[in-house]
Amino acid sequence: xxxxxxxxxxxxxxxxxxxxxxxxxxxxxxxxxxxxxxxxxxxxxxxxxxxxxxxxxxxxxxxxxxxxxxxxxxxxxxxxxxxxxxxxxxxxxxxxxxxxxxxxxxxxxxxxxxxxxxxxxxxxxxxxxxxxxxxxxxxxxxxxxxxxxxxxxxxxxxxxxxxxxxxxxxxxxxxxxxxxxxxxxxxxxxxxxxxxxxxxxxxxxxxxxxxxxxxxxxxxxxxxxxxxxxxxxxxxxxxxxxxxxxxxxxxxxxxxxxxxxxxxxxxxxxxxxxxxxxxxxxxxxxxxxxxxxxxxxxxxxxxxxxxxxxxxxxxxxxxxxxxxxxxxxxxxxxxxxxxxxxxxxxxxxxxxxxxxxxxxxxxxxxxxxxxxxxxxxxxxxxxxxxxxxxxxxxxxxxxxxxxxxxxxxxxxxxxxxxxxxxxxxxxxxxxxxxxxxxxxxxxxxxxxxxxxxxxxxxxxxxxxxxxxxxxxxxxxxxxxxxxxxxxxxxxxxxxxxxxxxxxxxxxxxx
Numbered sequence: 173x174x175x176x177x178x179x180x181x182x183x184x185x186x187x188x189x190x191x192x193x194x195x196x197x198x199x200x201x202x203x204x205x206x207x208x209x210x211x212x213x214x215x216x217x218x219x220x221x222x223x224x225x226x227x228x229x230x231x232x233x234x235x236x237x238x239x240x241x242x243x244x245x246x247x248x249x250x251x252x253x254x255x256x257x258x259x260x261x262x263x264x265x266x267x268x269x270x271x272x273x274x275x276x277x278x279x280x281x282x283x284x285x286x287x288x289x290x291x292x293x294x295x296x297x298x299x300x301x302x303x304x305x306x307x308x309x310x311x312x313x314x315x316x317x318x319x320x321x322x323x324x325x326x327x328x329x330x331x332x333x334x335x336x337x338x339x340x341x342x343x344x345x346x347x348x349x350x351x352x353x354x355x356x357x358x359x360x361x362x363x364x365x366x367x368x369x370x371x372x373x374x375x376x377x378x379x380x381x382x383x384x385x386x387x388x389x390x391x392x393x394x395x396x397x398x399x400x401x402x403x404x405x406x407x408x409x410x411x412x413x414x415x416x417x418x419x420x421x422x423x424x425x426x427x428x429x430x431x432x433x434x435x436x437x438x439x440x441x442x443x444x445x446x447x448x449x450x451x452x453x454x455x456x457x458x459x460x461x462x463x464x465x466x467x468x469x470x471x472x473x474x475x476x477x478x479x480x481x482x483x484x485x486x487x488x489x490x491x492x493x494x495x496x497x498x499x500x501x502x503x504x505x506x507x508x509x510x511x512x513x514x515x516x517x518x519x520x521x522x523x524x525x526x527x528x529x530x531x532x533x534x535x536x537x538x539x540x541x542x543x544x545x546x547x548x549x550x551x552x553x554x555x556x557x558x559x560x561x562x563x564x565x566x567x568x569x570x571x572x573x574x575x576x577x578x579x580x581x582x583x584x585x586x587x588x589x590x591x592x593x594x595x596x597x598x599x600x601x602x603x604x605x606x607x608x609x610x611x612x613x614x615x616x617x618x619x620x621x622x623x624x625x626x627x628x629x630x631x632x633x634x635x636x637x638x639x640x641x642x643x644x645x646x647x648x649x650x651x652x653x654x655x656x657x658x659x660x661x662x663x664x665x666x667x668x669x670x671x672x673x674x675x676x677x678x679x680x681x682x
Contacts, residue, residue, distance in 0.1 A: 203228065203246035205237055218248045223255035223493040236490065257312040257492035260296075262327045263337035264404040265318030266426045266447055267482045267516075269298065271351055272316050272337070274510040276300060279501045285311065302494075312494045320402045328487045334495050336485040339408045347483040347577050350502040352517040353444045354466035355409060355478035358430065358451035360437045365389030367455040370464070370477060371659060376440060377409070379418030384438060397421045397433050397441035408480060409442055412661060417442075444480065445471075446515035460656040469522045472563035473670075474578065475654050477661045481578050482516070503585075521585065522563040523673065526556040548612075548651045555601065555646060559672040566602075566626045566669040573625055583626070586671065587634035590641050600643035601672040602626050607663040608650040619669075620647025626669045643671070 205214045205226065214237070216230035226237040226244065244250070261272060273289070277300075280287035286305040292298055296315040303310045319327065321340065327333040341347030357368055368376075368387050375381040376394060385391045398419035399406045405426070410416050421439075423429040426447035433439040433451040440454070445466050456464045458477075470476040484499060501507055508518030564586055566579040575583060589595070604623030606615035623645035631642055655662035 203244055203248050205242040205244055207242055214242075218246075218250075221250040221255060222257065222490060225490060255493070256310060257494035259312055259314045259335070259492065259495045259498065260327075260333045261314070261316045261335045261337055261484075262319040262324040262333040263321075264339060264482070265297070266405075266444065267339075267351070267353070268316045268318060268337050270446065270514040271482070271511065271516065272314075273298060273300065274514055275350070275502065275507055276302065276314050276498070278506055278510045279498050282501065282504075282506055312492075320400075321404050321407055322402065328485065331487070331489070334487050334491045335499075338483050338485055339404050339480050340411065341483045341485055341577050347485045348499050348502060349481045349483050349519060349578050349581050350507070351482040351511040351514075352471050352519060353446055353480040353482060354471045354476055354517070355405070355442050355480050356445050356448055356466055357454040357456055358433055358441050358443055358448045359454045360434055360439055361450075361452050363389065363437060363452075363454075365454065367457050369457050369459055369461070370655075370661065371459045373456070374413055374659070377413055377417050377442070378415045392438045395420050395436055395439045397423060397429055397436070397439050399423055399426070399429060405442075405444065405480070409478075412478070414660070442478075445517075458655045458662060459658045462655075464655075468517045469524055469563050471517050472519065472522060473561075473565040474567065474668075475565070475665060477655065477665055483577065503581075519581075519585075521589065523560040524563075526559045526561055526672070548616075548648070552648050552651050555603070555672070555674075559601070559674045562671040562673065564671045566622075567664070567667065568622070570664075573622075575626070575629060583629055583633055587630060587637070590637060591634060595673055597676050598673045599676045601674065602643045602645045603670045603672050604645065604647045605652055605654075605666060605668050605670070606649050607666040608653065608657040609663065612649055616647050616649035618647075619649050620645060622667075623647055623669050 203216065203218045205216070205228065206212070214228070214230060216228040216235075218226065219229055219234065220227040221239070224239055226239055226242070228235055228237060250256075261268065277287045280302045283302075285302050287300060287302055289298070289300045292315060294315075296317045299313070299315040301310050302312040302314065316337075317327075317333075321338060324333070324336045324338065328336045338347075357373055359365065363384075365384055365387050366389075372381060372387055376387070376396060381387070382394050383391065384394055387394075396417075396419050398417045398421075400422050401407075401410070401416060406417055421432065423432060426443050429441055429443055430448055430451045433441045433443075439451075441451070443451070453466075458464055464476060466476050466478075471479045484502065486495070486499065503519070505520065508520045511518040564582045566582060567576055568574060568579070569576050590600070602623040604619035604621070606619040606622075608615070627642055627645050631637065650666070654665040654668070657663050657666065
């Protein structure tokens with residue numbers, strides 16, 4: 173018999189009380205879990221097993237039990253050597269259809285397992301199995317169901333899904349960025365409009381400009397196409413705009429949107445870089461007239477103002493081991509190849525010589541305010557000379573000192589690269605920058621403080637790094653703007669911490 177003191181100790185050691193739904197459904201049958209010492213016996217009805225933990229309905233309620241601490245007896249006890257996993261993904265339809273089949277197939281291949289697509293069930297758009305080829309033992313059933321953000325979040329919270337694919341993660345969601353896309357303005361082939369500024373584009377989306385003449389084009393009405401207001405992409409775009417999109421025509425997905433825009437000579441829309449054909453990109457410039465190009469390094473560094481990361485968000489409970497291992501796989505180079513093949517931008521780190529980025533130097537000169545001195549620009553040029561810039565860039569949540577979700581992943585990636593000696597004979601610099609609001613001296617101090625904060629976060633994340641492996645910090649204030657400060661997006665782009673690498677000519681000690 174399980175006494176009250178014994179039960180309290182048992183629960184403290186083995187159980188996590190939870191009201192969350194079953195992680196992996198199983199036919200409810202009676203089982204008995206016995207502590208390995210044999211002195212505690214817990215009868216109940218098995219609700220699920222994820223390869224590590226049992227979910228069991230007992231007289232004390234629904235409990236989660238560490239499988240290493242107990243022995244399972246009864247007809248419903250799972251096969252501990254080949255636990256089965258259900259991995260149900262919900263969310264953004266276009267990204268899900270393009271990314272998930274290739275990622276799960278490649279994940280299976282890396283594990284030495286077989287992969288096959290199967291007939292979807294229960295409203296899913298796509299389904300597959302990962303199995304052992306030698307005996308056809310199915311290790312995981314995988315499915316994807318396109319859902320709008322609201323229902324997708326509800327499915328994640330209710331236990332109806334293990335992961336959500338989304339472009340808008342919450343701050344505390346544990347989101348993992350798996351791919352990058354860019355929102356681009358598109359129009360029909362043959363449209364003669366020479367360029368569109370970000371300021372005018374925002375006005376078009378908000379319904380304030382309605383004629384191509386206002387954009388430098390012909391005197392014809394703009395027909396604004398968009399996805400539905402509650403879709404993932406439109407929500408992400410509306411959040412950045414700060415207002416809903418005033419669309420004339422609404423489409424169910426990016427493919428239909430792009431095809432409709434290509435056929436309408438006076439159409440304008442925002443869509444993903446990976447899904448814009450057969451429409452063509454409209455030339456985009458910032459409010460100062462500098463071109464904004466969705467190049468891979470610009471998108472990776474989030475210098476392109478309409479970068480759109482795609483995240484996998486795990487459910488707020490313990491998900492199957494197989495699902496957690498898949499999340500780890502998405503950060504590997506093999507997964508990056510799949511992402512690139514699907515038309516998205518992978519998250520591998522790129523380096524570019526600072527001297528090749530002429531636009532940034534032009535911005536530094538033309539965009540410098542009266543408070544930026546010639547001495548400031550000379551100091552900037554001296555540090556930039558011979559340096560490469562990495563695509564890892566750090567930005568913070570609005571009005572906080574907390575790194576945003578993408579920057580947190582960048583920090584972990586930088587820590588891994590430093591630990592693996594990826595920068596031999598190089599010095600790393602965390603270069604902080606600010607927007608142009610306020611006094612130049614205060615901005616310079618603030619940019620240095622942000623760089624130091626990233627260095628401290630790196631040291632906290634990777635305590636095994638030596639002090640000489642932590643990058644040095646510099647603060648340049650508003651001396652190197654990425655965009656004009658006339659817009660909220662431009663100011664956010666300018667508030668950043670970059671990673672530079674410069675040759676280290678210090679001779680090795682004898």
